[in-house]
Amino acid sequence: MVFEDIKFNDILFEASVGRGTFGVVFKAVWRGKDVAIKTIESDAERNAFLVELRQLSRVSHPNIVKLYGSCQDPVCLVMEYAECGSLYNLLHSADPLPHYTAAHAMSWCLQCAHGVAYLHAMKPKALIHRDLKPPNLLLVARGTVLKICDFGTACDIQTYMTNNKGSAAWMAPEVFEGSNYSEKCDVFSWSIILWEVITRRKPFEEIGGSAFCIMWAVHRGTRPPLIKDLPEPIETLMTRCWDKEPSQRPSMSEVQDTMSSLMKYFPGSDEPLDLPHHPSSTRSDPSSASSTDSCAEGTLNSNRSDDTRHAPGADGEETPPNSENRTPLQVRTPKTPLWWSAMSRASSLENQSPAYVGPSRESVPSGPEEDSPVPSVYLKLDHHLQPLAPCPNSRESMAVFEEHIRMAQEYLRVQSEITHLLNRKEELVVELEQEQKEQQTSSRLVQEHSKLLEDNSSLVTVCQDLRSKLSLIQSQNQPYS
Incomplete structure (x- = not known):
């Protein structure tokens, strides 16, 4: 795709219209047509700017926003403007x-x-x-x-x-x-x-x-x-x-x-x-x-x-x-x-x-079943929580029934979430205990390693001292030539 270096002074800015992954997006006019100008607000956003510039300069497709060019001072991208928004x-x-x-x-x-x-x-x-x-x-x-x-x-x-x-x-x-x-x-x-x-x-x-x-x-x-x-x-x-x-x-x-x-x-x-x-x-x-x-x-x-x-x-x-x-x-x-x-x-x-x-439809409440107006999943609730079958000819009864179904759905969702959270809590407790044990073991190993280093240093000193004494004894026992 051909794009060009654009002079910033050739762009007529109109208004800020939003944000992207980086920077602010402005609506502007360039060479008599509406364009979108994407700017950066800090040097920290420069990498994202360079990524988008590099990638957009490679593509040309009717379902990908078009890049017209870029400005170097100040840094910005000049792109196709989408008049209908996102x-x-x-x-x-x-x-x-x-x-x-x-x-x-x-x-x-x-x-x-x-x-x-x-x-x-x-x-x-x-x-x-x-x-x-x-x-x-x-x-x-x-x-x-x-x-x-x-x-x-x-x-x-x-x-x-x-x-x-x-x-x-x-x-x-x-x-x-x-x-x-x-x-x-x-x-x-x-x-x-x-x-x-x-x-x-x-x-x-x-x-x-x-x-x-x-x-x-x-x-x-x-x-x-x-x-x-x-x-x-x-x-x-x-x-x-x-x-x-x-x-x-x-x-x-x-x-x-x-x-x-x-x-x-x-x-x-x-x-x-x-x-x-x-x-x-x-x-x-x-x-x-x-x-x-x-x-x-x-x-x-x-x-x-x-x-x-x-x-x-x-x-x-x-x-x-x-x-x-x-x-x-x-x-x-x-x-x-x-x-x-x-x-x-x-x-x-x-x-x-x-x-x-895929997941079964039964995994998600999907409204009244053919044989019974109350879905089977709600029949597993305690008796006093189960939605009562409505009178089909009464609009008020149907409205109460639908509201009860929604409340039962929310109840089941909350109960499921509580169960998941309790299970996760138990998992985290086990992980924490395991981590504490590993930290204790690690601390003990560090202490043992430090002690071994001290012992090794002492042994090296003793060894050097003994070698010196041995060398002295050997020199004293040599006959004079």
């Missing part, structure tokens, strides 16, 4: 939330797969993005075209990395566990994005707490809950991509092929979105996200409660909750919007990827 803002932050269809959701994920597959296939050195998440996915052309941005964490795929990059909610477990990881970490992140655009919920929002809480849950095998009535080919692809073992995840090129075959069931992805008028932003801070719900037939339902516990923001930090009074978080299995039923025929589509045994 995918994160469209999903969670805009007020009112814009409607989008199944076709748009699947198209965004396919376009993301196109861009990442291109990075993974680059020659002679391929790239791992390492920080795929909706804040790093920009939208243009009235929301119909997606572009990947923020390459400050990208690395050559030939070197298996071990340093911890990315954001907790979308990060593959092998990344934060400190293990060697490969391009399959991008595949994991892609699967979380797929879940997010289908449900319009923030991943792991029910966990709350710090980013560490999310990482610990992912390490223990927690994944976003399976989506009720999601067509099998999409569910299988999603669960394969977030498999614990990177070797079991498909390649991004396979993801791309599978998504392409499914797109024939989703016409209309090129229809422009009716986006609300708001200040354009390339990378708006997720901490400003609105928790407004949006629900309509033929559009993607948000399925989010008013108590939106924020997932890690653009820089991997937990964003604070709103200080307003909020109702308790309602934990429920995401349900697919009405438009998924029209795609049910895709369930018979021959899956192009190998069979995968």
Whole structure:
């Protein structure tokens, strides 16, 4: 890709629009067109700047943000401007939330797969993005075209990395566990994005707490809950991509092929979105996200409660909750919007990827069963805690029943969390005792080693003294020549 050295005086700055992995992003005008200017604030950010400059200068793809050039004094990048902002803002932050269809959701994920597959296939050195998440996915052309941005964490795929990059909610477990990881970490992140655009919920929002809480849950095998009535080919692809073992995840090129075959069931992805008028932003801070719900037939339902516990923001930090009074978080299995039923025929589509045994639907409460309105998982509760079967003809009775189900879900979640924490506490106590024993052993060995060194020094002194005496005796006993 051809890019040039740009004179800073040729850039007309307009406004600050957000932040990236490093530096501040500004909207500006250069040569009569809107551009995004990415600056650095300190010398400490120079390395990330050089990484992004080097990596972006190598790529040219319709689903990757374009680099026009860079300035040397002051240091900054001049890039393509995304007038529709980030995918994160469209999903969670805009007020009112814009409607989008199944076709748009699947198209965004396919376009993301196109861009990442291109990075993974680059020659002679391929790239791992390492920080795929909706804040790093920009939208243009009235929301119909997606572009990947923020390459400050990208690395050559030939070197298996071990340093911890990315954001907790979308990060593959092998990344934060400190293990060697490969391009399959991008595949994991892609699967979380797929879940997010289908449900319009923030991943792991029910966990709350710090980013560490999310990482610990992912390490223990927690994944976003399976989506009720999601067509099998999409569910299988999603669960394969977030498999614990990177070797079991498909390649991004396979993801791309599978998504392409499914797109024939989703016409209309090129229809422009009716986006609300708001200040354009390339990378708006997720901490400003609105928790407004949006629900309509033929559009993607948000399925989010008013108590939106924020997932890690653009820089991997937990964003604070709103200080307003909020109702308790309602934990429920995401349900697919009405438009998924029209795609049910895709369930018979021959899956192009190998069979995968993922988590069972029974592992996540998924609403009333056919034979009984009360799911069997809640029948295991104490009798006085079990939800009572509702009167189906009474709206008030159904409302009480649904509220009881939500309370039972929260109760089971809290009890499970308490059990996990107690088990972890026991593990930590055992580890602490073991560490104390090892420290005691180490201290004893150090003392013994010190004593042996002192004894050795004394013995060396005695040996030298004896040799001197022996030499003297030998000299005295020699006959005079």
